Amino acid sequence: MADVLTFLFRSLVSQTGATNDYKVIPPSPAARSTLVVGDGSMSRSLLLLSAVSAASDMDMKVFFFTQTQIQKLPAPLHNCENRSPEGLKKIKFCYPRTVHELLQQVSSLQEPANMSPTAPSLIIVDGLEGYLRGAGDSSHTRSQSGELSCAAHVSSLLWDTAAFFTQVLEQRAPSLAPCRVIASFQPEVDTGQTSGEPSSPDPILDVLDRYFQVCCTLERDRSYGAVAAGLQEEVWHINLSAIREDSGPEAAVDTQSAGAQEWELLIFPDGLMEFKVV
Template identity: 60%
Template sequence: MADILTLVFKTFMSQTVLKKDLTVSPPPTTTYSSLVVGDHSVSRSVLLLAAVTAASQRGMKVMFFTQTQIQSLPASLQKCVPNLSPQSLKTVEELLQQMASLHESINTSPTPPSLIIVDRLEGFLCGPRDCSHSGVHPGEQSSIAHLSALLFDTAAFLTQVLEQRSSSLGPCRIIASFQSEVDTGQGGGEPYATDPILDSLVRYFQVRCTLEQDRGYEAVAAGLQQVWHIYLSGRGITEVSCTKDCEDRAGVGQEWQLLIFPNGLMEFKLV
């Protein structure tokens, strides 16, 4: 969700620039999903930062789904939480089975999860893509619809449970990452705009967080390992922006930069 992502950006904001007053306004209750699109190594780091930040600062119970074992943590997390290790993070590898079983286990769980994170959503869809195919295969479309429906039905169910228990942690949020196999190399925050799988997938998510690497000379000259542009877009951002005047819209933080230093530390900067 955009509010959790913005909380991450603020928490790990660059100390070399003057921080602006970024009050994260609560989005409408119907806006509770974000899709992080881009390089899987960077997007996984963002997801891990989101998981730990939400748990430590918002007291959320987080479920982190991944198909591959987490070998290491971002250096920024190791610095802030030195005792945290990959082994201490409880991850789930079987997404569909675990999501379906949440409805059954919720009666025995004292605290339902209020944030569901899915690492590399493409791995839970169909097999290797045929990039020569211009559309979406029926099997791929069915997988997208099935998985999306399962995610959002579960989130809606958990939101209802959280509200019934008078919890302040609702609604249940969803953050997922997706790496496209189609990279058109376009700029302006839309490097994957022609991927039919992504075009179908983003219809289900309220907010899209697009990662685009800056390969310019300035990044090298500044002694940075990598610089990434982060663009927040989608109807969830639009709904929040429309409730504010023009002076307040910058506070939504629709464009950021991610600075990755040679020592692995990550910092965010509002553009």
């Protein structure tokens, strides 16, 4: 959800003394889902930071789905002296290996036996591309129709699950509603285009855009200016913009409903991060 990401960015900006504004932008009643698009390792760090920030600073229960075990936390989390251990316990890590296991585990969240007194306010799925590539074909050959069908199925299930928990939260803890969804996706690089021709968009991304309402794009700055400056830190550009505002997968795209937010992310050699508003 965009309010979780915005809270995270502003909290890391504040550490540099650039601003003391801790205000969280109130979420739109419709905008409950965000798709983080870009480099897989960078998006995973961003999702982990979002999970910890939501749990420890925003008092949210979080479900974090990923294919691979978390080996280490991003550098900004290494010093967690100011974070409550009880807050970090609100994150539940789940490791489905295939898209079928992901579908099963997400759908099981709504089963009465798995319902806890505290409903989740945030569901995170790390690396959708790992679940969707080659989905629907047991022979391990690429089936685009199977991938697109699975992308729609997963997105729809996440949408329905978030809507279910939003109703639960509105009854039990209105201040923590709605239930948000943040997922990451690394588009496949198009290598079939001849030099000078524009690359074609990833067809899976076209499907995901129909279900997610906000897009957070990550792009590393590899421009001549960045190289010429001789900076030791990595520079990334982050754009947070609305894809749609209406409350359903078939809603019309509305790119003007919410103004885009642009950020610059600096990653220093020691792994620490600093966000700047552009």
